[in-house]
Amino acid sequence: MIDKVPPQPAPEWKHTPEQITAGIASVISESKTLNDRIAAVSEPRFDNVIKTLVDEEQGRYGDVRQLLFYHSVSADKDIRESSAKAEEVYREYSIETSMREDMFKVVDTVFKQDPDLDAESKRLLEKMHLDYVRNGLALPKETQEELKQLQKKLSSLELAYKTNLSENTEFILFSKEELIGLPEDNLSQLEQVDGKYKMTFKYPDVLPVGKYVQNADTRRRAFVGDQNKATENSELLSEAVKLRAQIATILGYKTHAAYVLEERMAKSPENVFAFLNDLRSKLTDAGRAEIARLLELKKQDQKALGLLEDSTFNVWDYRFYDRLLLETAYDVDDQKISEYFPMQQTVEKMLGIFEELFSLRFVEITGADRSVWHEDCKQFAVWEVKEGDEISFVGWLYFDLHPRTGKYGHAANFNLNPGYTDKEGKRVYPVTALVCNFSKPTATKPSLLKHNEVVTLFHELGHGIHNLVSVTTYARFHGTRVARDFVEAPSQMLEFWCWQPAQLKRLSGHYLSPTKPIDDALVERIVKSKHVNGSLFALRQLHFGLFDLTLHTAPAGEVDVAKLWNEMRQDIALLQQADEVTHGYASFGHLMGGYDAGYYGYLWSEVFAADIFYSKFRADAMNREAGMAYRDAILRPGGSREETESLKLLLGREPTNEAFLAELGITV
Known part of the structure; x- marks a missing residue:
């Protein structure tokens, strides 16, 4: 206490x-x-x-x-x-x-x-x-003024895009018959309008429809509707791409991607294209084999339902048959698993893991002392326990985990106040917040997390921990303010804990009997399922990364965005979409939120994440000595030194991609 x-x-x-x-x-x-x-x-x-x-x-x-x-x-x-x-x-x-x-x-x-x-x-x-x-300050005065106006216009486009997404209220009405297969917990959370069920495009509504609903046309309508929401953003993105290209040219760069990557670990578009295309070449055959397996499952399912055989595997089929494969071939049932991960209890146990690894203590603030922006929020004071049981303050941590109108619609960590040393030499402590969109409790059940949601929460909390334990002199370098193609590595590394049998059991506890952990047999099945359709997942990431990079290397930014998006999905992700033209880039917030010419970073940083875990934690995920060494070498310095320097300090060598390729099942 x-x-x-x-x-x-x-x-x-x-x-x-x-x-x-x-x-x-x-x-x-x-x-x-x-x-x-x-x-x-x-x-x-x-x-x-x-x-x-x-x-x-x-x-x-x-x-x-x-x-x-x-x-x-x-x-x-x-x-x-x-x-x-x-x-x-x-x-x-x-x-x-x-300027x-x-x-x-x-x-x-x-x-x-x-x-x-x-x-x-x-x-x-x-x-x-x-x-x-x-920013062009070495250029002539008239050119500086032109740049300033272009930057302001670009900023307005990015803000409008963001606002259109957060304020989006579009929905589709489905009859109960059209939603057959949707679990009762999910169905009961949908608002009813004139006898039909209102599916918004918030995660807790739309994702279960794609995973569980038997009716392929319902899944198609849900997927296409979600992809085509906030259509006004399509033109905003196209205009932003052209503006970025124009600004890069004025500044003397060949493309916007060349401008962005100059300050990243990757350094150039050529290096990124080589990295992504090499992965694509190694994953495509495996992806086709995964599609063939899912297609066979689809044919069996259609036959059982008395439907005509459809030999096309569409993008709106993926979540449904991926889930069905896990249930039938691996006996991994998301709904059953979620019973062991009630959200509040899981959060507490996650915090316990970080307490042990990084010598921290999380004290929840309740009652009149609590200071939050919404009643759903939780607030924690975070402390570090040093040698001799000395206690020192670390910072403030917030959780805001349920959806509501107007709220940011995905999952992210917000570094609300970076830590730094002020002009009097005193420490200013960080304030960080996790903002997610997990299902709300019902009248009969608490909020239950599916395994992939446990992974998401652990990932975002990893960003929060990075912001909390970082100690830098200047706010500019605090916590997650590292190179954009390294920022995901610490959180991706911590995702491995969600696939370790001992840690899965530690995180679990049945919502009806909190002391009852998930059984060993189910844990074993979850772990075995980790890389099921893993090539298709990676190819989906490659679609996003290559789409982003192609946009931002197009001459003058002139590109048919819709054509590129749809053709790349089919060519790279291997998922068909009949004759549907979708505009998922209109809600691809990364492209207008700081990841422009940078989405590749999710895959790039996984190289470092896998290397760290395999080298330091694979033998013992709760090794306190390794945890503290990782905290001090990677998390504490933030961006105050080159990321490769921090990696070499921890690993004792240059990082390699061997563990990353092994995780993907690629032999070299």
Whole structure:
């Protein structure tokens, strides 16, 4: 029991729309005053330019991120709209200030002095200087102004795309007969309208329809409807791709992908294409074999239902027959498994694993002391137990795990306030939040997590832990603020825990009898099923990655986006779609949310994740010594040094792809 009071209070979540508007205006005003003062420094040095600028700006990070976070989570539409407008205003200001020539001049002066600095401060100076160069500050004045206007236009497109998704309320009405096969728990959560069931495109509604409903036409309508939601985003993405290409050309890069990848571990589009195409060549035959197996199952199913044989395996068939294969050939029943993973209990046990591995303690805040943005949220104070049982505060952690109108629709971690050392030398502690969309409890059952949802929750919590245990001097390098093609590696590495028999049992407990863990035989079947249709899953990721990279290497961004999306799915993912033309890129939030020319990173970073797990944890997933070494080498430094340096420090060698290929069943 920890009865200490955290040295830093949790954020208060009581903003009105007017306070959000006024708050962002105040931040911008203070920032502009500071920048004007910095730009006028007559003798620029690191301490009176870079350090002063960073000390004051990062002190406002938490305020800004909180005000903009409401857009993703508030149940109040007026607050969401005010937050979205604040984000638009702040984005415009950020573009303005990032392209101030007078600021570049003083930073450039300090950079050319090559001051004697500690490693993290030197990295900060180099990154700040490079930011200005990559923003075009070394170009003629008229070109800078053109770039500024293009960046503002691009920012508006990205924000509109995001808003269209979060505010989307489209749905399809199905009769009960059209939903035969849908488990009662899922059916009971659907709102009824005029005697029919309303399926929205939120995860807890649409995904079970694809997995369980027998009627192929229902599955088709659900899949196509979900793919074609927020159609207004199609044009926004096309326009953004052209703008990105135009900006890259002005900055002297061949393509937008070349511009983006300059700062990533991959370094160039050519390297990424080679990586993805090599994987594709190794996985395609295995994918075709998996399709053939699923197609045979489909034929058997159609015969049993008295239907005409359909020898085409469509994209809306995949989830249904993948699930059916797991149930029939592997005796893995998602519904039965979920009974052993009631959400609240599973979260508590996940936290227990992280406590043991990383010497942490999570204390839930309840009652009048709780400070949250919605009643569904849980709040934790996080502590570290050091040698001699010394307790030190780590930061604040939030969980917001159920869907609601207007809320961010996927699963993500939000780093609400990065940790850093302030100008008085005091530690400012991080605040991080997990935002997911798992089914709500019913009148008779708690929220139950399917195994893939357990994996998702563990993954996102991995990001949260990264943000919590990172300790850097500057907020810029804190936690998940690493190279985009490395950021997923720590969380992907932790997914392995969800496939270890001992850890699965530790996480489990039947919702009717919490002390009853999942039985060994079922655990064994789950573990054996890990790579069932694994090639098809990887090919689906390759479709996304190659689509993204092809978009962002197209000359002038001129590409038929719909044609590319649909043809690539069939060619790469091997899934047909009859004559349906879908527009899944209109809800592919990564492309307008920071992963442009970067989606490949999910597969790229899996190389490092597998290497770390196989090298350090495969023999004993709860090895405390390995956990602490991993925490200190990979998580603690965040982006304050090169990612390859952190990997080599932990592994004692250069990373390799041997474990990654072994996981995919590829022999080299």
